[in-house]
Amino acid sequence: MNRYWSVLFLLVPIGGVATFIVAPYFNMGLPRDVSEHGHVIDSLFMFILYLSGAVFVVTQLVLFYFSWKYEQGSNDQPVKYSHGSHVLEIVWTIIPAITMLFIAIYQMEAWATAKMQPPDIRPLVEVTGRQFNWDFRYPGPDGELYTADDFVRTDGKLYLPVDEEVLLKITSADVLHSFFLPNLRLKQDIVPGMDQSIWFKATEKGGYDIVCAELCGWGHYKMKGRVFFLSADEYEAKLEEMRLDENTMRVVQDDTLDTDE
Amino acid sequence: MSTVTADPHSDAHADHGHSGGFLSTYVFSLDHKVIGLQFLFSTLIWFFVGGMLALGIRWQLAFPWRPMPILGDLLGAAEGGQIAPENYTMLVTMHATVMIFFVIIPVLAGAFGNFLIPLMIGADDMAVPVLNMLSYWFMWPAFALIGASFFVEGGAAQGGWTSYPPLSVIAEAAPGSLNGQNLWLLGVTFVGIASMMGSINYMTTIIQMRAPGMTMFRLPMTIWAMFITAILQAFALPVLTAAGFMQVSDRLLGTGFFLAEGAMANNSAMASGGGQPLLWQHLFWFYSHPAVYIMILPAMGMVSDILSCFSRKPLFGYKPMVYSISGIAGLGFIVWGHHMFVSGMNPMLGMTFMVSTMMIALPSAIKTFNWLGTLWGGHIQYTTPMLFAISFISMFIIGGLSGIFMAATPVDIFIHDTYFIVAHFHYVLFAGTAMAVFGAIYFWYPKMFGRMMNDSWGKVHFVLTFLLMNLVFYPMHILGMQGFPRRLADPYHYETFRNLLPMNQFISYAAFILVGLQIIFVINFFGSMFFGPRSGRNPWRSNGLEWQAPSPPGHGNFDFQPIIYRGPYEYGSPEVEEDFYPQNQPPPEAK
Numbered sequence: 001m002n003r004y005w006s007v008l009f010l011l012v013p014i015g016g017v018a019t020f021i022v023a024p025y026f027n028m029g030l031p032r033d034v035s036e037h038g039h040v041i042d043s044l045f046m047f048i049l050y051l052s053g054a055v056f057v058v059t060q061l062v063l064f065y066f067s068w069k070y071e072q073g074s075n076d077q078p079v080k081y082s083h084g085s086h087v088l089e090i091v092w093t094i095i096p097a098i099t100m101l102f103i104a105i106y107q108m109e110a111w112a113t114a115k116m117q118p119p120d121i122r123p124l125v126e127v128t129g130r131q132f133n134w135d136f137r138y139p140g141p142d143g144e145l146y147t148a149d150d151f152v153r154t155d156g157k158l159y160l161p162v163d164e165e166v167l168l169k170i171t172s173a174d175v176l177h178s179f180f181l182p183n184l185r186l187k188q189d190i191v192p193g194m195d196q197s198i199w200f201k202a203t204e205k206g207g208y209d210i211v212c213a214e215l216c217g218w219g220h221y222k223m224k225g226r227v228f229f230l231s232a233d234e235y236e237a238k239l240e241e242m243r244l245d246e247n248t249m250r251v252v253q254d255d256t257l258d259t260d261e
Numbered sequence: 262m263s264t265v266t267a268d269p270h271s272d273a274h275a276d277h278g279h280s281g282g283f284l285s286t287y288v289f290s291l292d293h294k295v296i297g298l299q300f301l302f303s304t305l306i307w308f309f310v311g312g313m314l315a316l317g318i319r320w321q322l323a324f325p326w327r328p329m330p331i332l333g334d335l336l337g338a339a340e341g342g343q344i345a346p347e348n349y350t351m352l353v354t355m356h357a358t359v360m361i362f363f364v365i366i367p368v369l370a371g372a373f374g375n376f377l378i379p380l381m382i383g384a385d386d387m388a389v390p391v392l393n394m395l396s397y398w399f400m401w402p403a404f405a406l407i408g409a410s411f412f413v414e415g416g417a418a419q420g421g422w423t424s425y426p427p428l429s430v431i432a433e434a435a436p437g438s439l440n441g442q443n444l445w446l447l448g449v450t451f452v453g454i455a456s457m458m459g460s461i462n463y464m465t466t467i468i469q470m471r472a473p474g475m476t477m478f479r480l481p482m483t484i485w486a487m488f489i490t491a492i493l494q495a496f497a498l499p500v501l502t503a504a505g506f507m508q509v510s511d512r513l514l515g516t517g518f519f520l521a522e523g524a525m526a527n528n529s530a531m532a533s534g535g536g537q538p539l540l541w542q543h544l545f546w547f548y549s550h551p552a553v554y555i556m557i558l559p560a561m562g563m564v565s566d567i568l569s570c571f572s573r574k575p576l577f578g579y580k581p582m583v584y585s586i587s588g589i590a591g592l593g594f595i596v597w598g599h600h601m602f603v604s605g606m607n608p609m610l611g612m613t614f615m616v617s618t619m620m621i622a623l624p625s626a627i628k629t630f631n632w633l634g635t636l637w638g639g640h641i642q643y644t645t646p647m648l649f650a651i652s653f654i655s656m657f658i659i660g661g662l663s664g665i666f667m668a669a670t671p672v673d674i675f676i677h678d679t680y681f682i683v684a685h686f687h688y689v690l691f692a693g694t695a696m697a698v699f700g701a702i703y704f705w706y707p708k709m710f711g712r713m714m715n716d717s718w719g720k721v722h723f724v725l726t727f728l729l730m731n732l733v734f735y736p737m738h739i740l741g742m743q744g745f746p747r748r749l750a751d752p753y754h755y756e757t758f759r760n761l762l763p764m765n766q767f768i769s770y771a772a773f774i775l776v777g778l779q780i781i782f783v784i785n786f787f788g789s790m791f792f793g794p795r796s797g798r799n800p801w802r803s804n805g806l807e808w809q810a811p812s813p814p815g816h817g818n819f820d821f822q823p824i825i826y827r828g829p830y831e832y833g834s835p836e837v838e839e840d841f842y843p844q845n846q847p848p849p850e851a852k
């Protein structure tokens with residue numbers, strides 16, 4: 001029976017939905033979110049997933065049903081000699097148009113918060129991407145970045161206070177990089193020569209990956225960093241410890257974005 | 262030479278092609294059919310090369326740093342077949358470059374555009390056959406330059422197929438930026454010149470050379486798609502070409518269009534700069550977003566023709582389909598910024614581009630619904646081309662819907678440059694376009710060679726490709742959902758991605774089988790040239806004008822005067838007894 005070819009297309013919605021249902025049981029899916037704003041992005045993701053999932057299932061089932069029902073040997077009706085339908089065209093133009101416009105408008109708020117409204121606070125750390133390392137410049141005892149007592153750590157470990165809104169300056173010393181914190185739903189390409197910053201608030205203590213997400217050369221894969229969120233006390237202590245550490249580099253020039261010692 | 266004329270009698274071409282020997286018939290041929298086949302064979306060979314490069318990527322992701330058997334040495338890896346990190350970035354760059362510039366774009370416009378346009382509109386050849394021949398031969402400098410780039414010092418380009426400066430501009434930034442990038446830029450420029458010559462020719466031919474009665478709204482969707490594609494090419498390509506020259510000039514003359522003042526990398530000299538790396542991204546995507554449609558519209562056109570033919574019923578909503586691809590041609594030029602949401606571009610622009618991008622989803626939705634409408638109430642015949650065409654709809658739904666995630670700016674912050682986007686464009690370009698191209702080859706093969714391909718082996722090829730391709734690309738959505746970045750030679754030293762190794766191994770095994778089983782297609786393709794049963798003129802009982810010509814058509818295409826009475830989708834018409842009604846068949850009362 002020729003119509004059984006259509007069963008192949010039935011596998012698509014079944015397998016497609018099953019994959020997303022099964023994945024969490026294998027610990028695959030959105031990584032743990034430890035940021036204040038991350039749940040907004042996650043819920044927008046899930047919203048689109050459910051919406052597009054519904055459209056996916058319905059259209060695939062229709063595709064299967066038509067290819068099952070209207071197989072030549074199984075359809076004893078004459079061919080529907082139809083060139084289209086104005087009503088249908090209007091319906092299936094307007095409904096997706098409204099839906100898409102709704103999605104666009106629905107997202108704007110989150111986008112504006114994430115990228116357009118930096119908090120009015122002093123930058124805490126300057127992050128510099130370079131082939132193939134992340135450098136971090138911290139303020140010295142005066143608590144101000146870009147002064148003579150700043151110091152630079154090159155071990156790829158970034159320490160930040162938890163439960164506190166932080167603003168970071170991000171720069172690149174050479175090519176494009178991208179500062180990606182999967183657990184904070186945060187990503188920003190870093191363009192050499194541009195003045196850029198990012199801001200977020202972590203809600204859980206612990207260490208998380210810093211990923212370079214923009215191809216930056218042969219060592220792109222190893223351009224890994226770690227960010228650690230500490231309580232206020234621990235953070236102060238850590239700052240002091242790093243400042244006194246012999247591996248720490250001093251900043252010689254001040255009033256410059258250049259982190260080279 | 263040729264005259265631009267609507268007169269199908271024109272026998273201006275009557276004597277070239279016949280006169281010469283092997284060289285002028287098969288090599289420097291002016292015949293659009295031969296040129297089309299030249300494109301087809303070239304792209305199939307590069308398809309193989311691109312597939313091999315993909316295997317290298319899949320090997321490294323499944324078995325990081327383990328020596329790759331057999332292929333490892335061929336792919337220029339380090340000694341013993343281990344893929345070195347700089348080789349991995351070369352692989353991802355060149356896999357994309359080969360697949361996009363040497364396979365998808367030339368197979369659609371070059372192979373099928375050339376072969377089908379004159380046949381489908383009732384012309385004896387292209388408007389300017391010499392330009393047509395040159396459009397093929399200008400691919401060869403590109404083939405040579407990019408082919409040679411694998412062997413120069415530093416190896417082929419490593420800056421990604423997007424060639425973002427400063428990585429691509431500063432020679433010290435990556436081994437591939439030493440020499441490979443120059444050859445890459447020149448090669449892509451030649452592809453651009455070739456495409457430009459082709460698209461001018463297609464537009465002229467479609468406007469000027471249609472047979473009597475072949476009005477614009479009687480053109481098959483394939484031709485409409487080729488027409489819109491040609492327009493997109495003609496308007497977008499100059500920007501890429503100019504940007505390419507600017508990058509060459511930055512590299513060789515020290516201008517600084519794409520470098521900030523004092524830019525340097527890996528102890529290079531400081532660039533005088535004064536430019537902006539983001540400028541390249543704007544120019545590049547101003548071409549490359551329209552190029553996305555260049556890579557899918559012709560496939561959609563061919564799928565529409567195949568669907569109507571094997572549903573034995575008219576294409577549902579022909580005019581809305583035409584309007585929607587015309588809409589894509591307009592909207593396609595104002596959405597490029599959706600590739601740059603996290604690039605550092607003004608976030609205000611992100612909002613604008615989000616809205617325009619959401620709107621460009623509409624034409625795709627309209628087309629999908631109309632394809633479903635075409636199946637509705639038909640008499641579906643499950644031939645090999647039809648299976649590929651239906652699978653195109655199914656896969657395009659996935660690729661289309663996953664695009665919404667990236668269009669939504671806040672979500673894109675997380676999934677940008679992850680495997681989610683890799684899944685998305687492979688669903689559009691492989692599961693979509695490549696499957697449509699397979700379908701189109703099975704469908705028009707009889708017209709190309711006068712013989713049928715084996716249908717049973719075609720179906721075996723279809724089922725296996727369909728299943729394995731989904732096993733390869735669908736799980737990539739899950740990888741992307743976890744933030745798994747693309748272009749990363751060894752992602753597993755990140756805690757976040759460590760658990761994804763088994764999934765990647767699964768994908769890689771599926772990919773190896775997927776590539777390997779294409780041998781079924783290769784044998785069928787070449788074997789049928791000699792052993793396939795003769796097809797006759799119209800084996801599918803199709804309405805298209807090309808099917809009324811001999812198989813294969815001789816020089817000048819038609820052995821009769823094509824006069825067109827109706828559109829190409831009059832299947833099941835009550836006017837005639839047969840369930841098809843060729844475009845050139847006179848109406849009953851005129852008999």
Ligand SMILES: [Cu+2]
Pocket residue numbers: 177178212213214215216217219220221223
């Ligand atoms: Cu990187």
Ligand SMILES: [Cu+2]
Pocket residue numbers: 549550553596597599600
């Ligand atoms: Cu795009």
